[in-house]
Amino acid sequence: MLSFEGVYRKRGGTFLADLIGDDPLDFWAGRFYVGVFGVTTIVATIIGIAVIALSIAAQGDGDLLRVTIGAPLRQYGLHFAPFYQGGNWEVITICAIVAFVSWALREVEICRKLDMGYHVPIMFSFAISAYVVLEVIRPLLLGCWCEGFDLGFTGHLTWVSNTGFKYMNFYLNPFHAYGVLGFFLTAMVLAMHGSAILGTYSTNADPNVETANVDNFWRDYIGYSIGELGIHVLGFWLAIYTLIMSDLCILTSGPWVKDWVEFWHFSIPWFH
Amino acid sequence: MATVINRRLPTTIARPGPSPMEFPEPSEMDSSDLLGIRLGLPIQIPLLARMGMSTQTGLIYLGTWGFLSTLFFFAGLGVLTFAGIQQMQGNVPLLIKYFANVQIQPPEGLGMAPSLQQGGFWQINMVLWAASVTCWAFRCYERCIRFSWRPYLFFAYVSAILLTSTIWVFRPLVMGSWAEAPALGLNSDIDWAQNFSVLWGNLYYNPWHMLAIFFLFGSTMLWGMHGATILATAAEGSHKEVAEIKDMHSGSHKSMLFWRWTMGFNANPKTIHDWLYWFSVGVVLSSAIGIITTGPIVKDWYVWGVDHGWVQQYGPMTRDAINGTPQKPAVGINAEVQPGIPAGQGGY
Numbered sequence: 001m002l003s004f005e006g007v008y009r010k011r012g013g014t015f016l017a018d019l020i021g022d023d024p025l026d027f028w029a030g031r032f033y034v035g036v037f038g039v040t041t042i043v044a045t046i047i048g049i050a051v052i053a054l055s056i057a058a059q060g061d062g063d064l065l066r067v068t069i070g071a072p073l074r075q076y077g078l079h080f081a082p083f084y085q086g087g088n089w090e091v092i093t094i095c096a097i098v099a100f101v102s103w104a105l106r107e108v109e110i111c112r113k114l115d116m117g118y119h120v121p122i123m124f125s126f127a128i129s130a131y132v133v134l135e136v137i138r139p140l141l142l143g144c145w146c147e148g149f150d151l152g153f154t155g156h157l158t159w160v161s162n163t164g165f166k167y168m169n170f171y172l173n174p175f176h177a178y179g180v181l182g183f184f185l186t187a188m189v190l191a192m193h194g195s196a197i198l199g200t201y202s203t204n205a206d207p208n209v210e211t212a213n214v215d216n217f218w219r220d221y222i223g224y225s226i227g228e229l230g231i232h233v234l235g236f237w238l239a240i241y242t243l244i245m246s247d248l249c250i251l252t253s254g255p256w257v258k259d260w261v262e263f264w265h266f267s268i269p270w271f272h
Numbered sequence: 273m274a275t276v277i278n279r280r281l282p283t284t285i286a287r288p289g290p291s292p293m294e295f296p297e298p299s300e301m302d303s304s305d306l307l308g309i310r311l312g313l314p315i316q317i318p319l320l321a322r323m324g325m326s327t328q329t330g331l332i333y334l335g336t337w338g339f340l341s342t343l344f345f346f347a348g349l350g351v352l353t354f355a356g357i358q359q360m361q362g363n364v365p366l367l368i369k370y371f372a373n374v375q376i377q378p379p380e381g382l383g384m385a386p387s388l389q390q391g392g393f394w395q396i397n398m399v400l401w402a403a404s405v406t407c408w409a410f411r412c413y414e415r416c417i418r419f420s421w422r423p424y425l426f427f428a429y430v431s432a433i434l435l436t437s438t439i440w441v442f443r444p445l446v447m448g449s450w451a452e453a454p455a456l457g458l459n460s461d462i463d464w465a466q467n468f469s470v471l472w473g474n475l476y477y478n479p480w481h482m483l484a485i486f487f488l489f490g491s492t493m494l495w496g497m498h499g500a501t502i503l504a505t506a507a508e509g510s511h512k513e514v515a516e517i518k519d520m521h522s523g524s525h526k527s528m529l530f531w532r533w534t535m536g537f538n539a540n541p542k543t544i545h546d547w548l549y550w551f552s553v554g555v556v557l558s559s560a561i562g563i564i565t566t567g568p569i570v571k572d573w574y575v576w577g578v579d580h581g582w583v584q585q586y587g588p589m590t591r592d593a594i595n596g597t598p599q600k601p602a603v604g605i606n607a608e609v610q611p612g613i614p615a616g617q618g619g620y
Contacts, residue, residue, distance in 0.1 A: 002532070004525050033533035065582045103534075110533050114526045117504030123496040154583045157476040171462040187491040187552045188432075194549030195425035197513050199416065201542060207515030214514070215326070217419040221412065223312065223332035229502075229511045230325030236499030242492050 013112050015105075033113070037106035041099050048095030052151075055088045068155025071139075071148040078145060092151060093135050100128045119236065126243040133247045141255040167253045172260040175249035182242030189238060193231050307336050324506075337411035341404050348400035352376065352456060355393035375457030378450040397456055398440060405433050428553050435556040438563045446568045473572030477583050480562030481573075487554035494548055501527045516541040 009028065016023035016036050025036045032038065052069065061067045072086025081087045107121040139147040149159040164170035171177070196218070200210050211228065218225035226234060257263050312330040320327045356374045360366040367374060379391020386392075413426045444452040454464035469475040476482075502511050510516060510523030524541050532538040539547055570576050577583030 002525075002528065004520075005529060005532075008525065008529050028533070031532050031536045063581050066584055068584060107530075107534055110530055111504065113533075114530055116526050116530065117507075119500035119504040120497065120530065123500040127493070127496065154477060154577060157482075158583070161474055161476050169466055171466050177462070183488050183492055186495045187488055187555045190491050190495050190548045191428040191432075191552035192425065194545045194552065195421075195428055197517075197542075197545040198549055199421035199424040200419075201514050201517045207512070207518060210514045211512070213419050217415060217421065219328075219331050220310070220333035220419075221415050224329045225326055227324070227326035228513065229506055230320070230323065232499045232502040232506070232511055233324045234499075235495040236503055239492050239496035239499060243496075 008114060010113070014109050033106070033110055035106055035109050037102045037109060041102040041106060044095045044098040044102060048092050048099065051088050051091045051095070055084070058084055065153045066155075068150050068152030068158075070150045070155070072145045074144055074146045076145065078140070078143060081145070086145065089148070089151065090145060093148065097128075097132060097136070100124075100131065104128060123236070123239060126240055130243055130246050133251050138251055138254060141251075147254065163253070167257065168259045168261040170253070170260060172264060173249055173253060173257075175245050175252060179242055179245035179249050182238060182245055186235065186238045186242060189231075189235060193235065196231075305335050307334050307339050309334050333415065335411055335414065337407045337414060341407035341411060344400045344404035344407065348397050348404060351393060351396050351400065355388070355397075358389070372458040375455040375460035377455045378444075378453050380451050381449055382445065391450065394450070394456060398453075402437070402441075405436075409433060424549060428549070431553050431556045435560045435563070438560040443564055443567065446564070452567070468566070472566045472570070473574040473576070475562070475566065475573060477573040477577035478562050478566060478570070479582075480558050480565060483558040484555055484562055487551050487558060491548075491551045491555060494551055497531075498544055498548060501530060504530075510541075513541050513545070 011023075011026050014023045014026050014035060017026060023036070025034055025039055027034055055069045056062075056064075056067050059067055069089055069092065070086065071089050072081035076086060080090060083091075104121045104124045107124060108118060111118050111121065135148045139145050149156050149163075167173070196214050200214055215225040215227070253260070310331045310333050312332055314328050314330045316327045317329060318327055355376050356367050356371075357364060359374060359376075360370070376393045376397060377391060378394045379385035384392075385395050388396075409426065409429055412429050413423055415421075416423045416426050440453045444450050454461055472478075502513075505523040505526045508523030508526065509521055510527050516524045520541065528538040528540055530538075566573070574583060578585045
């Protein structure tokens with residue numbers, strides 16, 4: 001328990017309490033809040049890990065960096081595959097999505113308990129969307145679960161590499177380029193924000209003075225100081241932008257565009 | 273002799289949001305620097321306030337380092353434009369049309385380029401680039417000291433320079449040819465990255481590349497987490513981080529408890545910025561190691577990965593001759609129970 005934690009740990013205000021008037025799962029386990037969605041998260045996680053363990057044991061390769069649980073073969077299309085030929089992948093994917101969504105809903109419950117905004121679960125939903133697009137929506141559009149990515153440490157890297165070459169040159173995918181831009185921009189803005197706080201906190205000056213100092217620094221250095229609140233608005237939207245671009249990047253490859261080199265072979269009529 | 277004006281900036285600013293009157297006049301000298309002036313006018317953009325950002329743009333410090341950096345930058349831009357126009361034989365509309373495809377190639381070998389067209393433009397540009405970013409780094413350090421900042425920002429900027437100079441300078445030096453560096457141009461960067469990966473046996477299996485991507489995606493994730501947490505509790509002032517580090521209030525309490533209850537671990541208003549800072553610096557530092565090891569030390573990351581048991585061997589190893597390792601039997605599962613990747617289709 002943190003020194004101030006007791007003030008905030010209060011029962012009530014959960015979905016289940018609203019629904020049936022009482023929530024037997026409304027408690028903390030050590031540091032963790034449990035709640036009904038904590039239980040669904042744990043159940044889905046345990047089933048998923050059990051399937052992963054079974055699959056690894058069946059493959060007989062104890063190297064966890066190398067072992068890979070592949071997506072179903074093309075012949076199974078959008079149907080259930082035999083367990084060791086992709087059925088395990090399907091179960092793991094379902095468990096993962098259940099666990100992720102439960103986790104997001106658990107975050108919503110914690111937000112309600114603390115009476116704060118829903119920004120974190122909204123952000124996490126965008127992260128979940130990347131997984132769902134990769135493993136469900138794009139395979140559905142292409143009519144085969146085999147289009148999902150293989151699960152494994154280096155196995156998923158092999159999938160990314162192969163998928164990139166399947167569409168000729170993934171670097172020429174404009175959404176990929178905008179996504180990479182977003183990733184690098186978030187890293188840069190993150191470094192700037194971290195530097196500003198770590199560089200200036202606790203200089204034994206009045207915090208208002210320190211903040212004015214930060215503003216004056218950025219105005220001198222780049223001509224604009226976005227402000228204490230503004231920098232977090234910028235970071236929030238940069239992260240969402242990056243995730244949206246990542247979604248579009250993989251969603252367009254296959255269903256709409258077969259070849260990103262060919263994609264650029266267009267001519268603008270008035271530009272000759 | 274010029275009068276040295278070393279006036280402290282006004283420091284009493286009423287919250288919230290500074291007003292333009294409290295900032296120095298554009299003509300005011302900031303330090304003993306001959307060019308230590310602030311340029312421009314404070315322009316208010318009210319729309320920015322609607323997004324929670326401060327409205328004032330403008331007043332940028334020049335300084336000797338800033339002046340030199342800008343000078344070298346525009347000189348480099350001029351050389352690039354000139355080289356592009358010359359490549360298109362003076363046809364400027366053609367240059368605009370094929371802007372993304374214009375590239376200024378580096379020369380072969382480590383000596384001076386034989387002519388401007390065969391690498392000379394590239395070399396002049398790289399010298400100007402080096403001068404420009406170095407001056408900007410000095411400017412960054414000088415401003416940090418002026419505002420009594422610990423030079424975190426300077427170190428982060430130098431780390432970024434370290435990565436770019438590893439790609440454009442150090443690795444070509446080790447490999448013995450400037451041609452190892454990317455050409456200057458939009459698509460040439462992309463092509464270099466693609467070819468570099470293919471040439472050295474798939475960079476995805478480079479563990480430093482893995483670490484760099486971990487930090488890169490982690491940076492985006494941390495911005496998502498930190499930005500969302502602060503916006504969710506900003507109503508209670510958690511965004512006033514410098515003040516909250518000294519004296520926490522309910523906004524920071526809720527931010528910390530949210531993550532403690534969610535994942536069993538929480539940072540605090542100070543330590544979250546340690547995480548942010550070192551994740552973003554980690555991107556460029558691990559990238560630099562990944563670049564400098566590719567070629568001088570490791571010739572083929574796929575072979576390296578298979579040799580070290582990281583990567584499944586898909587089909588025969590055609591590149592074993594490169595580092596002299598004998599062919600190994602396929603490890604892991606066989607093709608019948610390995611769904612997704614039929615043997616011989618992945619890797620090579």
